[in-house]
Amino acid sequence: MNPFIRRSINFFAISFFTLIIGAACDKDMSVMLDNSATSNVGVTLVDSFTVQTSTVQLTDIPTASTGTLLVGKAVIPPGGAIQSTAYFRVGFSSLINDIPEAATFDSLSLVIRPSHDAYSVGDTTELQKINVHELTQALATKTATPRFPNQALPVYITGATLFSNQTFSYDSAPIGSVIFRPHLHAIDSLNIRLADQIGQDFFNKIKAGDLQMSSNDNFKEYFKGLALVPDENNTAIIAFQDTLEVRINYSYIGTDGHRLANYKTLSIVEPTYQYNNIITDRTDTPFETLTETTPLSSSVTGGLTFVQAGSGTVAKIAFPSLKEFLQNENIAINKAELVIETSSIAGDIYPVPNDLMLFIADQDGVPTSYLQSPYGQQGQLQQVPFIAGKEMGQNATYTFNLMLFLQQMKSSTIYDDSSFYLSATSPSLFSSLNTAVIASENAKPKIKLNILYTKFR
Numbered sequence: 339m340n341p342f343i344r345r346s347i348n349f350f351a352i353s354f355f356t357l358i359i360g361a362a363c364d365k366d367m368s369v370m371l372d373n374s375a376t377s378n379v380g381v382t383l384v385d386s387f388t389v390q391t392s393t394v395q396l397t398d399i400p401t402a403s404t405g406t407l408l409v410g411k412a413v414i415p416p417g418g419a420i421q422s423t424a425y426f427r428v429g430f431s432s433l434i435n436d437i438p439e440a441a442t443f444d445s446l447s448l449v450i451r452p453s454h455d456a457y458s459v460g461d462t463t464e465l466q467k468i469n470v471h472e473l474t475q476a477l478a479t480k481t482a483t484p485r486f487p488n489q490a491l492p493v494y495i496t497g498a499t500l501f502s503n504q505t506f507s508y509d510s511a512p513i514g515s516v517i518f519r520p521h522l523h524a525i526d527s528l529n530i531r532l533a534d535q536i537g538q539d540f541f542n543k544i545k546a547g548d549l550q551m552s553s554n555d556n557f558k559e560y561f562k563g564l565a566l567v568p569d570e571n572n573t574a575i576i577a578f579q580d581t582l583e584v585r586i587n588y589s590y591i592g593t594d595g596h597r598l599a600n601y602k603t604l605s606i607v608e609p610t611y612q613y614n615n616i617i618t619d620r621t622d623t624p625f626e627t628l629t630e631t632t633p634l635s636s637s638v639t640g641g642l643t644f645v646q647a648g649s650g651t652v653a654k655i656a657f658p659s660l661k662e663f664l665q666n667e668n669i670a671i672n673k674a675e676l677v678i679e680t681s682s683i684a685g686d687i688y689p690v691p692n693d694l695m696l697f698i699a700d701q702d703g704v705p706t707s708y709l710q711s712p713y714g715q716q717g718q719l720q721q722v723p724f725i726a727g728k729e730m731g732q733n734a735t736y737t738f739n740l741m742l743f744l745q746q747m748k749s750s751t752i753y754d755d756s757s758f759y760l761s762a763t764s765p766s767l768f769s770s771l772n773t774a775v776i777a778s779e780n781a782k783p784k785i786k787l788n789i790l791y792t793k794f795r
Contacts, residue, residue, distance in 0.1 A: 440591060470530055
């Protein structure tokens, strides 16, 4: 046989389980194929890989213009308590003064409707309370800036907006409140009566043709907006549609002598000025010290790590020795899959992300790009679905195709100091609190990289 075409091809599947976060621990993988007379194959492979995982808190999560108002408070294991307050600005749907001259003011009310999918997080069997407060500080967008000079901004930031960590002042005394049991499939809407003095003032100014009511620009200077604030004792976070209504209710005597009722409507006319302020409290959890500048290793969390939309919590995954392995000229990668096992269960009171993605973070830990799909259009984001376990006790999984990434990593230096951030996908990343807890075994997260390759000799 021609020696230039003779080659022995052996396929190996190499699995890497994540080791402790931040602390490197090498694992030797040895494979021996017997050199028998029939196989004419003799290969010994010893490769050492350092696999690192950690829990990271992303910075500046934009939560404006999502179409969803998240309101409530819940404890979501393992990350602790989380609270969401919805801020928004309202304006007139119609500036025409069509209130009859003889009409009298009746009431002011806020009508909010649950999201179409009846989304909630936490225990919905208990009564929940929402307080409505009037803003005393105008909502203002912010332009994110890097933490250090010449540092990149996260890829998910595209301009000035409202971020989840922003807060604005509001009157400490609520102007309305509602107590309800969130049987969301049975609730069409919540009607919250607001302070009569505010409604009466609106009504009088509209009828008088006051300049403050002549345009929405003038009105927002006069009335800065509202905040929906959950009660401290709430146990669930509820999603509401942004198609809410503030109704100025009035009545009058019709031409037939009967009393008629109608209302003037205020609504969210600028979605860019509606956002959710999301606050976490991780006291007495393994993640108590997690901050935007302090990632946590599994050595201090007992192997726990998780992914959570809304709060911007992601799992960092790095393979520092992978580049060296790929530089071996005698191998060709046939298949590469990153398998993430999750102990979270679909249909639980803590919703699981339907899909996950992988941000690619640079040497500064900033997610500047994302894992692309190896198929379809160039640059297309790879979103992998939640796959439920098929057997009793088997964990659900998310499986990523890393073929294209490894090809790029082998041929260039662009990803030499990079790492993966496992994250919920858009738009749920910015409009939900979906959580996936990474399964663990022997205090190690169950994250496995399978590489099938051909070795030439």
